[in-house]
Amino acid sequence: MMPLSPFRRWMLGLCLLGAIAAMVLLQTVAGSPRNKANPADMELTSGAVQFRDLARANWATLDGENKVKDYQALRLNLLLDSLLLVPSYVGLLILFTLALGPSPQHAWLRQCLCVPAVAAGLFDLAENSMTGQALDDLLHRSLVDATVWDITLASRLKWALLALALLILTWRAWPGLTGITRWLAMGAFGIGALSLWAGAGLISVPLLQTGLGFMSLGALVLSLGLYRMR
Amino acid sequence: MSDDVYMARPWPWFWVDTIRGAVRLTFPLACLVIWALLLFSPQGMDVLRVLISALAADEGGDQSVSGLIFLLASSALLSTSVWYASRWLLTAQMVALPLPPTGFFQTWLPRTMGSAVPLLVAKGLHDLKDKHGLLSATALTDIDCWTWGFLAQALALLALYWGRGHLLAKLSKRTTQIGISEETPQLTRFVMIWSVALSLAIAALFILFPISLPRMVGAAAVAALALASINLFGSFALTYAPLRHAMPPLWLPLLLVAGLVFAPFNDNHIVQAAADTSAKPPPMDALKALAKDLPPDGITIFVASEGGGIRAAYWTAAVLDALPPEVVQRIRVLSGVSGGSLGVAAWLATHRQTYCPQMAATSGGGVRANEAGPPLLSATRALSADFVAPAVAGMLYGDLIQRFVPWPFGRLDRSRAMEGAWMQAFEHLPGQPFARTLDAFYAGACPAMPQLMLNATRVETGARVVLTRLHEDQMFLNTFDGMQAGSDANLQSLAGLVQHSARFPAVSPAGTVPVVKPGTGEPSGFRLVDGGYFDNSGVQSVLDLIHALRKHPEFSRMQPLLLVVRNTDQPLDRPDPKDVPVSNIFPESRSIIGALAGVRGSHATTVRAEALRELGPNLVDALVPTEQDVAPLGWALSASSRSALSRGANKVGMDVGHILATRIKCLSAASSPSSQQTKECQT
Numbered sequence: 046m047m048p049l050s051p052f053r054r055w056m057l058g059l060c061l062l063g064a065i066a067a068m069v070l071l072q073t074v075a076g077s078p079r080n081k082a083n084p085a086d087m088e089l090t091s092g093a094v095q096f097r098d099l100a101r102a103n104w105a106t107l108d109g110e111n112k113v114k115d116y117q118a119l120r121l122n123l124l125l126d127s128l129l130l131v132p133s134y135v136g137l138l139i140l141f142t143l144a145l146g147p148s149p150q151h152a153w154l155r156q157c158l159c160v161p162a163v164a165a166g167l168f169d170l171a172e173n174s175m176t177g178q179a180l181d182d183l184l185h186r187s188l189v190d191a192t193v194w195d196i197t198l199a200s201r202l203k204w205a206l207l208a209l210a211l212l213i214l215t216w217r218a219w220p221g222l223t224g225i226t227r228w229l230a231m232g233a234f235g236i237g238a239l240s241l242w243a244g245a246g247l248i249s250v251p252l253l254q255t256g257l258g259f260m261s262l263g264a265l266v267l268s269l270g271l272y273r274m275r
Numbered sequence: 276m277s278d279d280v281y282m283a284r285p286w287p288w289f290w291v292d293t294i295r296g297a298v299r300l301t302f303p304l305a306c307l308v309i310w311a312l313l314l315f316s317p318q319g320m321d322v323l324r325v326l327i328s329a330l331a332a333d334e335g336g337d338q339s340v341s342g343l344i345f346l347l348a349s350s351a352l353l354s355t356s357v358w359y360a361s362r363w364l365l366t367a368q369m370v371a372l373p374l375p376p377t378g379f380f381q382t383w384l385p386r387t388m389g390s391a392v393p394l395l396v397a398k399g400l401h402d403l404k405d406k407h408g409l410l411s412a413t414a415l416t417d418i419d420c421w422t423w424g425f426l427a428q429a430l431a432l433l434a435l436y437w438g439r440g441h442l443l444a445k446l447s448k449r450t451t452q453i454g455i456s457e458e459t460p461q462l463t464r465f466v467m468i469w470s471v472a473l474s475l476a477i478a479a480l481f482i483l484f485p486i487s488l489p490r491m492v493g494a495a496a497v498a499a500l501a502l503a504s505i506n507l508f509g510s511f512a513l514t515y516a517p518l519r520h521a522m523p524p525l526w527l528p529l530l531l532v533a534g535l536v537f538a539p540f541n542d543n544h545i546v547q548a549a550a551d552t553s554a555k556p557p558p559m560d561a562l563k564a565l566a567k568d569l570p571p572d573g574i575t576i577f578v579a580s581e582g583g584g585i586r587a588a589y590w591t592a593a594v595l596d597a598l599p600p601e602v603v604q605r606i607r608v609l610s611g612v613s614g615g616s617l618g619v620a621a622w623l624a625t626h627r628q629t630y631c632p633q634m635a636a637t638s639g640g641g642v643r644a645n646e647a648g649p650p651l652l653s654a655t656r657a658l659s660a661d662f663v664a665p666a667v668a669g670m671l672y673g674d675l676i677q678r679f680v681p682w683p684f685g686r687l688d689r690s691r692a693m694e695g696a697w698m699q700a701f702e703h704l705p706g707q708p709f710a711r712t713l714d715a716f717y718a719g720a721c722p723a724m725p726q727l728m729l730n731a732t733r734v735e736t737g738a739r740v741v742l743t744r745l746h747e748d749q750m751f752l753n754t755f756d757g758m759q760a761g762s763d764a765n766l767q768s769l770a771g772l773v774q775h776s777a778r779f780p781a782v783s784p785a786g787t788v789p790v791v792k793p794g795t796g797e798p799s800g801f802r803l804v805d806g807g808y809f810d811n812s813g814v815q816s817v818l819d820l821i822h823a824l825r826k827h828p829e830f831s832r833m834q835p836l837l838l839v840v841r842n843t844d845q846p847l848d849r850p851d852p853k854d855v856p857v858s859n860i861f862p863e864s865r866s867i868i869g870a871l872a873g874v875r876g877s878h879a880t881t882v883r884a885e886a887l888r889e890l891g892p893n894l895v896d897a898l899v900p901t902e903q904d905v906a907p908l909g910w911a912l913s914a915s916s917r918s919a920l921s922r923g924a925n926k927v928g929m930d931v932g933h934i935l936a937t938r939i940k941c942l943s944a945a946s947s948p949s950s951q952q953t954k955e956c957q958t
Contacts, residue, residue: 112645
């Protein structure tokens with residue numbers, strides 16, 4: 046593993062801060078008004094009816110007649126996710142991949158290994174955008190199954206690409222790290238990758254959450270390792 | 276060759292340098308010009324109006340700021356792409372197109388071009404206030420805020436471009452000019468390749484999600500993103516790289532290869548069959564159905580709807596919606612062209628139960644926030660969806676990429692994105708009529724259900740093509756039978772058939788229809804374009820049909836009434852009084868093009884005049900009032916344009932309904948005349 050340049054150390058700090066802030070805000074300010082729901086539940090539904098029911102049960106603002114007035118909480122959640130969490134986790138994954146990547150003689154390979162992380166971020170943005178469109182359709186026109194299937198496909202591809210990015214980190218952690226950091230990072234990223242892959246394949250939110258947990262653990266371990274190295 | 280040669284340059288070199296610079300900057304300049312043209316077109320202005328209407332919550336419900344955020348982000352990306360590409364194209368020295376060392380122009384031209392992108396958006400938003408009658412007070416305030424927002428973005432980006440150069444100059448890391456023998460810095464190469472790779476990734480997203488994603492991002496942001504991608508690829512891969520390696524720019528040979536070598540093999544506009552092509556039970560023969568349920572007094576209403584994009588579609592549906600029930604019950608034929616075809620098909624799809632109540636038994640798809648069952652949306656509500664964004668995304672991503680690939684991929688056809696958007700907009704209706712074939716549309720229907728005639732034009736001969744179930748020899752004069760046996764048009768969905776009629780230039784490409792086992796001398800396929808090329812009124816097909824039916828013994832008692840739903844406020848049967856002055860600019864070539872284009876409108880006027888001469892007071896004209904003639908000729912309408920059209924349509928629909936009801940009374944009275952009624956009818 047190569048020590049980080051001062052610029053990359055700053056970027057790593059910023060990305061970590063951004064990711065932690067995003068996760069806190071998504072659970073508090075932009076969280077579901079009811080039931081502590083996760084937007085992932087809706088993004089992996091099988092059709093328009095289920096999407097509508099989950100949106101109403103967990104995210105809708107209701108008026109006096111118990112009718113849906115708007116979905117501002119979910120819109121804020123999607124906006125924060127797109128503007129803060131996505132850039133932060135993509136930034137972290139790129140920094141980790143570059144730090145653990147092959148030697149500078151293989152500069153192009155190092156760049157190529159970052160592709161899954163960037164693609165996962167793009168699919169996440171597309172998924173959030175299409176979820177916003179689905180909410181518009183629910184309120185103003187009519188939400189059809191095809192729109193929900195698009196969201197589900199984008200979501201599954203995002204998780205699969207994220208699993209691939211973690212798999213690359215697991216592979217690169219073997220030659221790039223030493224000691225306990227190596228085993229902790231490899232374990233966390235490896236289990237995370239498998240959980241995310243299985244979650245995307247089986248459309249299982251608990252598996253995806255497990256994967257995210259291990260991904261966060263791996264990110265913390267690797268960040269500490271990188272900061273200790275000067 | 277030494278770079279010093281170009282240090283001292285006399286005046287004539289200015290022109291040489293300008294031409295060399297312009298060749299280097301082909302893509303950034305072209306993208307900037309296209310961006311301006313798109314923004315300031317009527318459709319572009321209405322797209323901006325859509326974003327402001329959504330923000331002002333003109334439709335009620337959530338305020339949606341996402342469209343403007345996407346436009347802000349994509350305008351920043353296009354700006355950066357134009358600036359970065361121009362900067363390197365002017366900074367690096369190239370053997371074939373050398374320029375003097377970096378000076379004022381090389382530094383400030385890219386910065387100015389980059390910051391022009393958000394400036395143009397700010398100007399477009401500001402110009403929206405010229406038609407302020409269309410917008411609410413909240414929307415006017417929003418326009419001011421966002422105009423300042425885009426101005427601020429332009430200034431911020433200019434400051435960033437300037438500050439970056441200033442900082443690098445202080446750090447002595449600024450690259451003034453890369454010599455011919457020097458390599459492009461590795462960081463720059465990474466940025467170039469990553470930007471092209473990201474452009475391709477975004478293209479993949481728009482190809483994978485051709486309807487949902489463009490509709491959310493919005494047409495303006497899609498165009499900005501696509502232009503940014505095209506600029507990056509064109510500037511770096513097709514201009515910078517070859518010029519740095521002493522080769523000419525590659526875009527011209529690539530265009531020639533695409534147009535001459537690949538084009539015969541990569542036609543991806545071949546029509547696709549509907550998901551379910553079986554019609555159960557088989558529908559009754561259209562002519563027999565028409566004869567069977569002719570009103571007892573024989574008074575039958577024919578509707579012809581003019582073309583004109585989404586404006587015509589919305590106007591047609593809104594006028595027909597406002598007609599009284601006694602008039603609606605007598606409509607038996609709906610003829611449409613272009614947007615008019617979408618209008619009549621949409622209206623009929625939402626009124627099938629009016630004619631055939633038993634069709635209500637099947638349920639539709641789609642859900643709404645506050646309704647338990649499938650939503651009951653009017654045709655105009657369904658037509659309020661954004662159809663332009665999928666078309667723009669399809670044109671600037673999928674179809675553009677297809678032109679440079681030698682094998683055809685149907686998924687990249689932008690017509691399919693448009694058809695898909697129409698199908699989704701009407702998926703809430705029982706039986707999803709837009710996704711079924713014409714036969715399936717009429718399967719199980721009662722004879723009273725009006726017959727659709729969707730008019731298109733055949734590319735190879737210029738002949739009119741009437742896509743309908745009303746088939747009989749010599750029924751339509753000088754037409755090509757697009758629904759002949761073996762034609763794949765029979766397998767297409769209603770959305771696909773409407774698309775043929777509404778393939779207006781550039782937005783939708785010509786559709787290729789294969790014919791299975793053609794007869795001797797028959798073509799093995801044909802191409803269809805918009806029906807407006809031949810007759811933009813739809814009246815010619817109605818007249819042909821009336822003539823043919825009159826010869827039929829079963830229709831001897833038929834008394835036709837023709838309702839012409841217009842898309843302009845021009846006179847029905849004579850040329851527009853606002854005459855076009857004689858132009859002396861390129862008089863020879865312009866005369867040819869001008870006459871060819873003018874004939875189209877003039878032909879429709881002749882056809883309408885002929886119908887008026889033949890039908891007299893039995894032809895009723897529903898034209899758009901001047902004050903409502905504000906909506907653009909594209910495929911998306913803002914809430915404010917829709918409400919202006921709806922207001923006009925309600926009034927016109929009621930007036931026209933009254934006139935038609937009076938004509939019905941008069942025609943009924945003609946068979947048993949009473950002196951009082953005859954007098955009323957004469958006046």
